Amino acid sequence: MKSIQLQETGGIETLHQEGVPRPEPGRDEYLVRVHAAGINPLDWLICRGMLPHLLDTDLPWIPGWDVSGVIESVGTNVTEFDPGDAVCGMSRLPGAGGAFAEYTTMSDDEITAKPDSLSHEEAAAVPMAGQTAFHALYNEGGLNTGEALFVHAAAGGVGHMAVQFASHTGARVIGTASGRNEEILRDLGVDEFVNYREERFEDVLDGVDFVLDAVGGDVLERSIEIVQPGGVVVTLPEPPSQEAVRRYQDENNADVRFFDVIMDSDPVTLQQVAAHVEAGVVTPRVSDVYPLSEVQDALDRSAEGHVRGKLVVNLSEATDD
Template structure:
């Protein structure tokens, strides 16, 4: 099956630009290297980092051409030398190493075996493909970085978004009190997720209304991240998932709080923890819409509106 002469469909871009630069092309099928698996992709999430890298110069990737995509759910097709975790036929899901391991918006992709975990049997590939990058981001922020514990108060900005709606569920699973921000029309969705207190950021100054939280998850950055620091109790922590300037740490030090801006990492243990939460019924991705691989440009265009609740997923036949 792993024919060196075989090819596959992929969504590639040769220049930076709008969704229209994304094209379906045929490229050589990759071959798994040492410690790698070859996965037949069944579904792959689309995240804000995808459309930002598609359009903007100066992010993590070099100039195109490239195939985007970090989320993947699929079936192991072949394994490289030294892989013992998985065998051909295993259903797995995970995040390719961020940022330089991209390429899941294709029929096949290779990645380190330990970037993946077994797909929970209770969900399909679309659900599984929606989870990895966003769920790992939320897990690494709340658990690895903030050490969120039962009884603590956490503020999740953009709580109906891809990362936000998963962060809410992870925080509730850990016994936290969750305050979530979203427009009023999404408050019903937040209540379904388990948010204890929903705030309409359009009508309320969140930074005046919220005080003494232990943890803030900020996916917005800039001045928004700086103002988030003011909602923390002494010793609390704000975690921004975008790149921030030195003023973020400086203002945190002045206020007597902590500030971190980690980048999501491929994580076998984290994926296993996420799979466990899925199996226990405590975590589920809300899929706003799905698109066949060939319509990746439509997914990008919809994602860029900022109006979706949950995740967008590409499906691969």
């Protein structure tokens, strides 16, 4: 089968298309024929050797975590899905991966039924970003109706889904992005828009209940300034130190929390996200689709940032065994 393999953790340029044997599912696994795979920052970060603790397997290795496809065959111990069923999901970490190939193996707790309303390309854009947004808003942040939520990078993969979830909840949604994204974000549910290229958000906002920080760095520090006493900041890129968390609490009465989709994703959240998608609450936006042979270009584009919605790899045209 066709696959994209990481030869060494020296960068995206070490990825190469290779023919490899089709994997065999274990007793507790499904063999999934991959129709589309989502692109995530995690992909290029690992390729560049920036997250070595998540790569617990020998090279060469097939990256990719977000999958939409069809069950090809089933192990003897799994009964939830049958051959021919359309599914989507996310491989667990550390290790795993395998989405950038014609076939991959996945377990019961990594997949759910693909929403009928979505194409495979759209469904591949959902698992990691959707789980991150949902878990950060509700499990970590406890978002409620009527609260003011400020979403950084609101047009990005996680951000554009968080905006839709929050709008459905009845929150007042404020989003930051470049000016070219204002119209689409207002269509998705943003009530107030901040163009980060023209103004600093801390100069125009104050007293928000909840900040979702998908950027990190000094954005976290600056976000503390706009949270009202007792407010919450959920940050995604990296965990703040315990010392910083205590300082934010003592000096600003702000509760700073970290959510790590890499280690804390779960089948219940995946199913909840899929149900919201099927109900029309959330619609993933796919900005560009790449063939398997152009995965390097897709990862380069992701690494540059400023992607609207999600990038996806289409494998439905691959025919090799």
